[in-house]
Amino acid sequence: MLRTNSFLLMMLILSFTLSKLAFAESSHIEVTPSNCVTNEQDCVMNIKVDWFTEATSTVCIRVTDQQVRLFCQKPKQGHNFLIAVRNNRNIVLELLTEQLIPLESTEINVFYQNIKKRRRDIAWSIF
Amino acid sequence: MIVNSGCSIGLRIILLLSTLYLSPQAHSTAPAYLADEGLSLGISLGYGQLDNPVYNKGDIPLYVLPRVELFVGDFSFANTQLTWTPITRENYQLSVFTQLNEDGLYFAKHSAALAAIRTISGRPPMGSIPPAMGDMPPTTQKRRGDIGSISNRKLSFMTGAEALYDWQNWRFSVSWAMELTNYHKGLQGALSAQRLYKIDQHLLLLGIEVQHLNRGLVDYYYGTSQQDVQVGFSRFEGRSSQKYGLKASYQYHFSQQWQFISDVKYQRLSSGIADSPLINDSNLLSFYAGIAWNY
Numbered sequence: 001m002l003r004t005n006s007f008l009l010m011m012l013i014l015s016f017t018l019s020k021l022a023f024a025e026s027s028h029i030e031v032t033p034s035n036c037v038t039n040e041q042d043c044v045m046n047i048k049v050d051w052f053t054e055a056t057s058t059v060c061i062r063v064t065d066q067q068v069r070l071f072c073q074k075p076k077q078g079h080n081f082l083i084a085v086r087n088n089r090n091i092v093l094e095l096l097t098e099q100l101i102p103l104e105s106t107e108i109n110v111f112y113q114n115i116k117k118r119r120r121d122i123a124w125s126i127f
Numbered sequence: 128m129i130v131n132s133g134c135s136i137g138l139r140i141i142l143l144l145s146t147l148y149l150s151p152q153a154h155s156t157a158p159a160y161l162a163d164e165g166l167s168l169g170i171s172l173g174y175g176q177l178d179n180p181v182y183n184k185g186d187i188p189l190y191v192l193p194r195v196e197l198f199v200g201d202f203s204f205a206n207t208q209l210t211w212t213p214i215t216r217e218n219y220q221l222s223v224f225t226q227l228n229e230d231g232l233y234f235a236k237h238s239a240a241l242a243a244i245r246t247i248s249g250r251p252p253m254g255s256i257p258p259a260m261g262d263m264p265p266t267t268q269k270r271r272g273d274i275g276s277i278s279n280r281k282l283s284f285m286t287g288a289e290a291l292y293d294w295q296n297w298r299f300s301v302s303w304a305m306e307l308t309n310y311h312k313g314l315q316g317a318l319s320a321q322r323l324y325k326i327d328q329h330l331l332l333l334g335i336e337v338q339h340l341n342r343g344l345v346d347y348y349y350g351t352s353q354q355d356v357q358v359g360f361s362r363f364e365g366r367s368s369q370k371y372g373l374k375a376s377y378q379y380h381f382s383q384q385w386q387f388i389s390d391v392k393y394q395r396l397s398s399g400i401a402d403s404p405l406i407n408d409s410n411l412l413s414f415y416a417g418i419a420w421n422y
Contacts, residue, residue, distance in 0.1 A: 020322070039164075057357040115164040118220055118302075120210060120291065122332060124160045124171065124194065124377060126390035126415045 027103035028055035029061075029095040035109045042066075042088050043110040049081040050092060053104070057096045064092040072098060159323055159330060160298070162198050165381035169194035171388060172418015180396070180406050181233045184272040188417050193244060206244050219292045225307060228315075230340075230348045231282035246312045269404040272359015277405070283308045285315060297322050307342070313344025321374070328381070334374040340400070342367045349403035362405045368399030 029051040037042035053059055053076050060072040065087035067100070085091050091108040138220040175189040197204040201212050209225040269380035272375040287304025298307030298321050306313045321334030356362055372394045379387040 008167070022276055062200055063166040117203065118212065118215055119160050119162045119203070120222065120289065122330070122376065123162065124378065124386070124388045126192065126388070127373060127392035127413050
């Protein structure tokens, strides 16, 4: 009985792993631009999303920026899907099945640029 | 270990000096003239003094120097100096500024605190003279009395324009300012040139400056009024004058937060100021050295 259970558990883990691998191999999501350089508090921009999967006929796209947004009922392949994003940290985009099983993900890196100002004299110039 | 350290320091000094003299344009100095936008705070502990040229007024000690700088858009505030820089190009910039007049510091009641705040604003204050001693021979034709009873000279603010031009590691400046507070209707102009050397964590600045003060400004602070004459000072009317300055700054950056800072400035006053009975000497030396912490 114990041996049977162990076997079933192993098969379950194996099938789950293989299915994930299969999804991963045939799925793709890409964001343009992939970096955001800002000198404001938040990175605010419009992004274009391209995706493709062979895993399922319709997919969802989950965007995690200041909030979590889900765009579902999307075809298995898409181009130039426009999304407005805003965040002060990296922004994550995930390609999911309709059952919200992750297929692929990508990240927009947010960089902060220090604005440099010209000064009349060097810092700590005393006299 | 000590010997090695000594050699290392000696070698570094030789390298530093040779780099200064043999390849003066090897390093860019631009970052030294840049500041991050936003608020920047700092404090320095050390020792120095701003010599007070006024007769029987003590030197102004400098032990603690605060640094409060704010850069927002085209505006900046550095201790007591407010600047608007509407024109900034690669090699030059034009600013409008308002700052505390340095001559008023020597007559102020809280001159030490004011000087500490004023000095870090980055504009050259007038240097100063050792205080008069009782046994010091008076300068010819100068008659002196009770400095505590002279008429009140108020602190004033100056506002004006300044053009800066950067060429390689040189910075040239020309400025003109008029009094804002309407006590003396003074005018002041300045020409300066300074050269920056930055090697690794070392920063050295050498500068030369000529300031011109108009008659109104000089007479308000260094001329003598009827009250001054009554308390013992000889009559003196201020004339338009110059201050000639040589300056050197050396800084060593241990890290972004900690640094060693030092400044020394020699200044010579022209006779329009130096002949005043309120003034002791025409050769002035100010200095400061300390550790600075930046937040």
